[in-house]
Amino acid sequence: MDEKDLKHTISPHFIKVRLISEMITNIIGFIVLLILYWLDGYFQWPDWVGWILHILLILTILGTIWDLFEPKYLYRSWRYGLDPEYLYLSYGVIKKEWVTIPVTKIQSVSSTQGPLMKMYKLRSIKVETMGSSQTIPGLDEPTAFKLKEEIAEYAKLKEEES
Amino acid sequence: MRYHPLTILFRLWQFMKNHFVPGFVLFVIKGNSTFWLFEYGRYAFLFYASVHLIYIILNWFMTTYEFQDNQSFKLKKGIFVRQTSIIPFNRIQNVSQRTTLFHRIFGVTSLTFETAMDGVDDEIKFEVLTKKQASWLMDIVKRVEKNHTRLPETESKETIRIAEVHFSPSRRDLWKASFTSLSFLAVIPIAVSLYDKLEPFLPDPERYEGMFFQIINNIWLSIIIMIVAVCLFIVAGMFRTFVRYGKYEISSDDTHIYIKQGILNEVFFTIEKKKIQGLEMKQPLIKRLFGLAEVKLISSANSDFGDDSVQVNSLYPFLPMDQAVELIKKLLPSYSFDQEMVRLPKVSLLVKLLKPGWLWVIASLILYFFNPSIFDLHIPWWVWSVILLMIMMVNRFLDYYHTRYAISGDQVQWWHGGFTSRLFITRRKNVIEVGFTQSFLQRMFHLVSIQTKNRSTPVHIEGVADVPLSFARTFHQWYRERKKEVKVQ
Known part of the structure; x- marks a missing residue:
């Protein structure tokens, strides 16, 4: 469960993609808040609505500042590894997480690509097991396809029911 | 064949x-209502x-x-859209036979085969069967299970072995x-729902009010009524438990x-x-006071019927502690209980107590803003907040005190929990995923939380929090040796 054991990192383009998408989300958040403030003034909503809006505004501002730095650190924290028996993932900025999944327990593996990711030729890999689903975000397209093939190959074997 | x-x-x-x-x-x-x-x-x-x-027919x-x-x-089923499904016997996780009053009247029974195919829970249900058919069905399913384990011929021949009764x-x-079950408290919701249903029949509540206040005013009368009510609760609770x-009866063979279980x-x-x-x-708090425990068998199919009935996969839920251990030893000799379990280091207690309790923060905020007068006691909000904090801290301390863990051979044991303590035992090959998390606070003290997942519907998640990093490393290494026991098809 040491990161040093896991060789693979995700693509550095991930930082930009994540930053842009987070900023878009935040801008939408600010617009919604702005509309709510306007509605509050127009309809003279009770006092506590104003308080909640203030709290939301503060949280959104703090969140935006955090989102400016987070992608870089998240990128640095991401490691993954695959051998014929296990898939290993490790990530997390404030809260670190490690996951180990026996490949025989993987039920499906898929790759997705959003419009932003397409610009930077990135793909994310989603692995689903009986117990959870894990996503490796932002891999270079060739790496992603290779990884997907590899997982699918290893996961073909199934354990004997017992 | 039709049902x-x-x-x-x-x-x-039904x-x-x-x-x-x-x-x-x-x-x-409302028969006459227009x-x-x-x-x-x-x-x-x-x-x-x-x-x-018409649909039923x-x-x-x-x-x-x-x-x-x-x-x-x-x-094969479906009136307009025909659907055919094939379910191999070896996918059957457990079988339960229920004989309700209806079945008793007609001298029949019902059978449910629980399967868990790739996490989706579906069952094969025979709602009505003759007893002969039921035992025949159980028998063939069992025989296939046995053959699947590839036992020697001699052993599979003696199919019906007399099971030994353990408890x-x-x-x-x-x-x-x-x-201990506090099941007599279940009378309250029944009474409330009954009252709701009966309300239309009762005369105007306003007419009662005079009488109600008279009763309240007469302290002696209300005490007597309370005692009678509590006695009724206890009697009803016992009746429920006895039924x-x-x-x-718990029994087993090889x-x-x-x-x-059940009388009716x-x-x-x-x-x-x-x-x-x-x-x-x-072990919830009350059961611990009486030295009792509840043992549950985790299987990959969900055997909760979702209605009033007890979970059948739980062994008798009021077993004395030592008897529970004995019982498990007899039922599942492959699980061992005797090895030593490690306790958490002192620093874990510090981390547990320092961990921010968001629930408490939110509760305190709500108390501050709304300042409710709980139970009509005029106590300032911060007293409630402090009481909540104390409860939370006691719970965390108990969690520290209870937490013990051990790995031995291919078996892992977690024991944790505050007011309700839980012991979980499983084997390496049955753990389908492991995860580790480390919060900022834990990182400062080199502690990690471990999480294991087991097949069940829904997935059974267990683990221990705030164990030393070195143990987590050992555990991960141990899990990586899983391939030793796993046979691949």
Whole structure:
């Protein structure tokens, strides 16, 4: 469960993609808040609505500042590894997480690509097991396809029911 | 083959049971009402009921089952869209046979085969069966299971072995159970729901009010009424416990575990030993005071019927601690209990106590803003907040005190929990995923939380929090050696 054991990192383009998408989300958040403030003034909503809006505004501002730095650190924290028996993932900025999944327990593996990711030729890999689903975000397209093939190959074997 | 013809009657009976209250209201209580809702409601109800009746009959005609090569069930169902499904016997996780009052009257029984195919829970249910058919079905399923394990010929020949009875509660156990289960509190919701249903019959509540206040004013009278009510609760609770656990029996043979329970509604539950994914021993506060524990067999199929009935996969839920351990040793000799368990280092207590309690923060904020007068006591909000904080801290301290863990051979044990403590035991090959998390606070003290997942519906998640990093490393290494036990097809 040491990161040093896991060789693979995700693509550095991930930082930009994540930053842009987070900023878009935040801008939408600010617009919604702005509309709510306007509605509050127009309809003279009770006092506590104003308080909640203030709290939301503060949280959104703090969140935006955090989102400016987070992608870089998240990128640095991401490691993954695959051998014929296990898939290993490790990530997390404030809260670190490690996951180990026996490949025989993987039920499906898929790759997705959003419009932003397409610009930077990135793909994310989603692995689903009986117990959870894990996503490796932002891999270079060739790496992603290779990884997907590899997982699918290893996961073909199934354990004997017992 | 079609299901037993009595299935139609059984489904009709179920329908009537579930729709008794609306029917009664529409046709009897408000039978003379000309209010449009009741007037048209009666027609709608009749229409719905007759459509349902036709559906039940058609469904019976259109649903068939057969056995394919004595290896799997083949079910065909659907009135407009036909659906065929094939379920191999070796996918069956557990079998339960229920004999309700209805079945008793007609001398029949019902069978449910729980399967877990890739996490999706679906079951094969025979709602009505003759007893002979039921035992025949259980027998062939069992035989296939046995062949699948590739036992030597000699052993599979003696199919019916007499199971050894391990536990059956004595009268004293039942008394203890009915006090500790607090099941008599269940009377309250029943009483409330009964009152709701009966309210239309009762005369105007306003007429009662005078009498009600008279009772309240008379302290002696209200004390007597309270005592009578509590006695009634206790008697009702005991009745419930005796009906549920009165005829309770846990037995096993080499390959299977059998649990029999219930007086009015009989349930007979069978599970193959090797299909048990793990064991859970739970001790809520009240049970701990009485030295009792509840043992649950984790299997990949969900065997909760979702209605009033007890979870059948739980062994007798009021076992004395030492007896519980003995029982598990007898039922599952492959699980060992004797090895030493490690406790958390002192620094874990510090981390546990320092961890931010968001629930408490939110609760305190709510208390501050709304300042409710709870129980009509005029106590400032911060006193409640401090009380909550103390409860939380005691819970965390108890969690630290209870937490113990061990890995030995291919077996892992977690023991943790505050007011309710839980012991979980499983084998390496049954753990389908492991995860580790480390919060900022934990990182400062080199602690990690471990999480294991086991097959069940839904997935069974267990783990211990705040263990030393070195143990987490050992555990990960241990898990990586899983391939030793796992056979690949």
